[in-house]
Amino acid sequence: MITLNVNGKAHQYDDDENMPILWALRDILKYTGTKYGCGKGLCGACTVHLNGQPIRSCATPVSAVGDQKITTIEGLSEKGDHPVQQAWQALNVPQCGYCQSGQIMSAVALLENNPKPDDEQIDMAMSGNICRCGTYERIRKAIHLASDLAIEVKGGK
Known part of the structure; x- marks a missing residue:
């Protein structure tokens, strides 16, 4: 079991550790603002922050993230006022x-x-x-x- 820290909230994850973080975010945790583009980390549509640094979530497995801080588009601001x-x-x-x-x-x-x-x-x-x-x-x-x-x-x- 992995605890994913997404937008300041802890989520228990017990699925495939090789799953790209994109699919864990979208399909399991329902953070659907992050988009699937190319699936190879080339287009940037899936960009999220990992400890404040941009990463391609389609090419980053859940196992590489662990309990680091993930920020999605939904986590920038509650009211869209960033x-x-x-x-x-x-x-x-x-x-x-x-x-x-x-x-x-x-x-x-x-x-x-x-x-x-x-x-x-x-x-x-x-x-x-x-x-x-x-x-x-x-x-x-x-x-x-x-x-x-x-x-x-x-x-x-």
């Missing part, structure tokens, strides 16, 4: 929206490590996330806006 989520909404980033939870999770990790990234840093950090609709320019603008919103919240600027 600065990155606010920026995504303000700029109407999604087109189809399928990849956006992974995009948001990658953007949050970027801003945690680099609160004021430039375009090149954003492009580099987000290069592992594919958006088939091509909303990359809106994603970049939203990350800049989220950076400004986060700085305002922290009392800067």
Whole structure:
């Protein structure tokens, strides 16, 4: 039996330890915001945080996670008011929206490590996330806006 710590809650898991964390999250624990994209860890749709770092949940087995802290899109904020989520909404980033939870999770990790990234840093950090609709320019603008919103919240600027 493994205890999975997801969004600050402990969940007992006694299924296949080789199951990708994506399927444990979606099918067993019902955290369905994390999406299945390619199944090979290449597109970024399945991105979640493990101890604050972005990982591809489709390629990470439950056994590799143990009791580390997992954060899904549902765990960013109770009301969808995380600065990155606010920026995504303000700029109407999604087109189809399928990849956006992974995009948001990658953007949050970027801003945690680099609160004021430039375009090149954003492009580099987000290069592992594919958006088939091509909303990359809106994603970049939203990350800049989220950076400004986060700085305002922290009392800067």
